[in-house]
Amino acid sequence: MKHIIQQVFHSGKFIVGFVILAAVLLIVIVYPLLIKDAPLAIIGQGTFFPPGTYVNAYDSLGSPKYILNLEHAAAKRIASKLSDDDRLAMQEWLVAAGIPENEIDISNTEQLLRQWENHYDPQTNIAGMTNAKRNYYIRLNASLKGLLSTEGAIIAVKNADTGALEETGDVVAQSDYVNIGQVANVRRLPLGTDNFGRDVLTELVAATRVSLQIGFVAGIVATLIGLTLGLLSGYIGGLVDDGIMFITNLFTVIPSFVLLILISFSIGQEKRGAVTVAVVIGFTSWVWTARAVRAQVISLRNRDHVNLSKLSGHSLVYIIFADILPYVASYVVMALILQISSGILAEAGLSILGLGPKTTEVPTLGLMMNWAMIYQAPVLGKWWAYLPVLVTIALITFSMNLMNTGLDQVFNPALRD
């Protein structure tokens, strides 16, 4: 046993797969210990907030102020407020006013504003320009003047009795800064929020945990059924073999996802918990394990040590457990790994069809995908709602297949390069 494990850990592919999977498991275990938010709590009012650090604007007004004189602060402020459309419009005006196009660089805010200031004149009549457009430029010019002002903003509160605005005496100057650490309410959303306004990262970690559990339960159910049927049919033979092989062949050709759809639909939305879905997936995916185990058992059953065991009068159960199972164990472990990974994929596929676990209780990777699709996240460019989910699924299945390939090379020396 120790020797086998040593050998397994000499396989590069197995180690890579194992490390990736272990890292995923570690994150799934450690993250909830550090961050105790409920994964399904709806915190955002609105859909798909982009990733970033959210600082409470109200609290930051009351936080201690620090004056920092940074060189490009004003330029950055103006640049962030000047939209691309406005820049293009400014360029259009300047070109029309006779400035060579190659001298205008709309990504260079400072130069653009200087050119604008020097050349813009509301009185200038540009041939072919509509009145609406001229008014737009006048408004744009006024707002640019506002942007360029250097005065601070004054905070006023509404007097509850009179309704009039009263200054609180605080003036927020343009060089005032607050320290994020001193603002009472700051929330980091490294992956933004989803369509319901849930924190995607927290949800993703919880979903990965549930999906892994679904995969494990499905894999174990499928492997147990397949192993039992394969052992019985291979070792006993005769009528039992015929019967089991009939069922197995039947379920090989009837597509398993059709059964999966029919059973999940029959269970009904209300009763479909994560565990139920996992068991259903397990019940529809044992076929390949059963076939392979049967084939191996048939080649084993007439070996000398099995015959010897029979002659010694050992019982059927003993022979299966002591003389046959150890020889198929390595295959069964590999099959289990593949079943787990295909169980996770099956759950995701079912959820996209709307047949996944009940949506209100637990998140799963498939359900997150389903909601992202229903709310058109890919088309709207909200990558944080679906890409991390896809990457997680791909990492898990890829790592498990790598482990499987590594094991295969250890147990079947013929496959080694």
Next chain:
Amino acid sequence: MERYRKYFLNKLSWFLITFVCAFILNFILPRLMPGDPVAAIVSRMAQGMSNATGVQAIYQQYTELFGTNKPLLQQFFIYVNNVLHGNFGFSLSQYTRTVADVLGASIWWTICLQFPAIIVGWLIGNTLGALAAYRKGGFDKIIMPISIFVSNFPAFGMAIILLVIFGVGLKWFPTSGGYGFDLIPNFSWKFIWSVIVHYQLPFWSIVLISIGGQAIGMRSMSIYELNADYVKYARFMGIKDRKIIGYVFRNAMLPQITGLALSIGTMVGGALVAEIIFSYPGLGFTLLNGVMGQDYPLISASTLIITVMVLSANFIIEILYGIIDPRIKAAQAD
């Protein structure tokens, strides 16, 4: 010919048995669903009706129409009879349309999308796998990890990535539908072009997912065959490399054909989900609508049709295989 007939009859009887079992499963499973689907549509139709006896009358009329008040066995015989006449009843979610009508509109989209895509994917995958086994070296080092990664990638993931890159990012292809939403199906060039453009992304996403697994399988089969004794013997005899390769790949190809027969069910499953991602008007999308609308006649009929499609594809492949592989003839002689 006698031997082929035995093989053919054997496969045909197996096809019929699986078909009957699939048919029964298809009927039973959706009807075990808790809750009354008729009550669901009635409540939708009766919104704003205050007259209780009126609601009751509507309920009874629909129960009669869909036959949900009869015992299960009787429902089954009615169903068999109806299916034999091509009548799948009314769709519950798109009522006044029959299920046959809904499915008739979507089935050709699925057949024209999936079967070419799976066959093209199979051909490309096998060619790449055979090349990787033969050329080894750098080519193999690049093709294999990519194939392994792609074959582990979920079908919908591939679809979404193509959608985001080519549909949303580069805007080369439309992101949803089977044809432009502003068009009415007809035989004008504009419509046909729109269909072709909408076809590309679903097609290539299905091709890409089927390439990976096939390439891996073909590679290991070819490596196994390249090391076989007959190859060494042929080399000693001085037979040209090109000719040997021909033998090797023909031998490696045969298990791949059986592989296609066995995996076509899974592939169709993945492809149906890919259809959903692109809102392609095929069976996958119809199935989604059926699930959303709790529409069991529709679900039962579409899963039945999918099963029939997969079983028939399987049957055709096995018949072809029997003709291609001389060993089948030999085996039947015993």
